[in-house]
Amino acid sequence: QKEVEQNSGPLSVPEGAIASLNCTYSDRGSQSFFWYRQYSGKSPELIMFIYSNGDKEDGRFTAQLNKASQYVSLLIRDSQPSDSATYLCAVNTGGFKTIFGAGTRLFVKA
Amino acid sequence: EPEVTQTPSHQVTQMGQEVILRCVPISNHLYFYWYRQILGQKVEFLVSFYNNEISEKSEIFDDQFSVERPDGSNFTLKIRSTKLEDSAMYFCASSESTRGANVLTFGAGSRLTVL
Numbered sequence: 001q002k003e004v005e006q007n008s009g010p011l012s013v014p015e016g017a018i019a020s021l022n023c024t025y026s027d028r029g030s031q032s033f034f035w036y037r038q039y040s041g042k043s044p045e046l047i048m049f050i051y052s053n054g055d056k057e058d059g060r061f062t063a064q065l066n067k068a069s070q071y072v073s074l075l076i077r078d079s080q081p082s083d084s085a086t087y088l089c090a091v092n093t094g095g096f097k098t099i100f101g102a103g104t105r106l107f108v109k110a
Numbered sequence: 111e112p113e114v115t116q117t118p119s120h121q122v123t124q125m126g127q128e129v130i131l132r133c134v135p136i137s138n139h140l141y142f143y144w145y146r147q148i149l150g151q152k153v154e155f156l157v158s159f160y161n162n163e164i165s166e167k168s169e170i171f172d173d174q175f176s177v178e179r180p181d182g183s184n185f186t187l188k189i190r191s192t193k194l195e196d197s198a199m200y201f202c203a204s205s206e207s208t209r210g211a212n213v214l215t216f217g218a219g220s221r222l223t224v225l
Binding site: 032034038042043044045046049051088090092095096097098099100101102103 | 155211
């Protein structure tokens with residue numbers, strides 16, 4: 001059974017701080033890794049994806065991938081109250097199916 | 111910005127009735143998907159569709175479910191004889207390619223309530 005595991009949270013950080021979200025996956029054949037953000041009652045929207053080991057930065061967001069440890073993380077710098085949402089880690093093994101974790105709820109306090 | 115459009119936004123039905131959820135994927139996307147999310151739970155893959163046929167399906171996608179692309183734009187999910195446990199948000203998604211990163215663009219979802 002291929003799994004994607006995340007801490008459900010909530011993770012609470014003050015405005016302006018760095019939020020760190022983590023994810024582990026079970027299938028070593030996984031090829032691409034995604035972070036989606038989901039506001040309550042809304043659909044997931046892509047923040048960024050990564051498929052090579054190391055870091056990938058996009059504005060305030062940095063995704064980190066360590067395939068040896070089967071670990072993906074997302075750092076959000078200068079967190080804003082508008083970043084308060086559930087962050088979904090998702091993994092694709094190269095086929096048509098993307099598997100989602102249950103998400104980590106992030107709360108940014110103003 | 112191109113978007114995936116889903117209708118209806120909310121449907122209430124009686125147990126045992128048939129439901130059709132509709133989606134218009136992004137026009138230049140070739141791969142189409144249905145996911146569902148039961149309230150408070152994770153987003154679950156149901157089915158993918160490419161070149162007018164199912165390319166992959168999950169164990170959830172049993173004989174009760176079917177998908178169709180009846181014309182050049184619509185992509186539908188039919189649920190026959192709905193059960194209480196089918197109550198969920200159903201998301202349609204599309205992607206340009208599965209090569210490299212298979213980036214999914216989701217529609218706003220159709221909330222199905224089975225009474």
